[in-house]
Amino acid sequence: MESKRVAAEKAVEYIRDGMVVGLGTGSTAYWAIQKLGKKIKGGLSIKAVATSINSENLAKELGIPLISISEAEEMDITIDGADEVDNEWNLIKGGGGALLREKIVASFSKELIIVVDESKKVSRLGKYPLPVEIVKFGHELTQKKLGKLGCIPKLRVVDNNPFITDNGNYIIDCDFGSIDQPKDLHSVINMIPGVVDNGLFIKIATKVIVGYRDGSILEL
Numbered sequence: 722m723e724s725k726r727v728a729a730e731k732a733v734e735y736i737r738d739g740m741v742v743g744l745g746t747g748s749t750a751y752w753a754i755q756k757l758g759k760k761i762k763g764g765l766s767i768k769a770v771a772t773s774i775n776s777e778n779l780a781k782e783l784g785i786p787l788i789s790i791s792e793a794e795e796m797d798i799t800i801d802g803a804d805e806v807d808n809e810w811n812l813i814k815g816g817g818g819a820l821l822r823e824k825i826v827a828s829f830s831k832e833l834i835i836v837v838d839e840s841k842k843v844s845r846l847g848k849y850p851l852p853v854e855i856v857k858f859g860h861e862l863t864q865k866k867l868g869k870l871g872c873i874p875k876l877r878v879v880d881n882n883p884f885i886t887d888n889g890n891y892i893i894d895c896d897f898g899s900i901d902q903p904k905d906l907h908s909v910i911n912m913i914p915g916v917v918d919n920g921l922f923i924k925i926a927t928k929v930i931v932g933y934r935d936g937s938i939l940e941l
């Protein structure tokens with residue numbers, strides 16, 4: 722928890738008055754939103770765009786002024802977590818199911834600061850099963866097609882029911898073991914009809930901040 726908090730709080734130092742800020746999703750982004758809430762109480766003036774209903778609710782509780790992505794058009798900085806980060810800053814995201822909105826917000830952000838604890842830094846992506854958001858219609862067939870790409874695809878289930886994303890879709894967690902060519906895999910997966918998007922974020926991050934258990938941080 723400490724490692725996530727220190728990384729997230731460091732990222733918030735880059736936020737300045739007047740910025741439009743993308744709020745990521747998950748247990749690391751949580752700390753960035755908390756810190757931002759405190760700064761707003763201290764007089765910081767920003768507008769925020771949330772990447773999930775959870776983050777939106779948290780921001781509302783903390784009094785962070787929210788606008789929709791359509792009103793924002795562009796974010797100055799987005800702070801978000803990741804499930805894995807490789808040496809080229811390619812990411813796996815979507816462990817919390819928010820990958821689609823996260824990718825949309827990230828793609829309209831001038832800067833994407835990724836905040837992670839040390840366990841997320843890997844030399845090669847793929848140990849963490851890659852989340853793929855798919856539409857419900859024909860989901861069993863889409864899942865089979867994903868399996869043909871060389872992964873073990875599993876429908877994400879919560880409390881015996883399929884997990885539903887904020888966009889009303891399902892998530893298939895695809896265990897590839899190791900991903901040699903993330904950019905190619907990203908395109909191949911998104912070509913499958915029924916796939917909405919996948920959790921590979923290819924070279925979108927502009928900064929990575931890693932937090933360690935002893936409270937130290939490394940900015941990459």
Ligand SMILES: O=C[C@H](O)[C@H](O)[C@H](O)COP(=O)(O)O
Nearest residue numbers: 747748749802815816817819
């Ligand atoms: O869908 C969720 C997001 O991509 C999260 O940013 C990612 O799963 C990392 O979450 P956490 O900081 O909780 O490990």
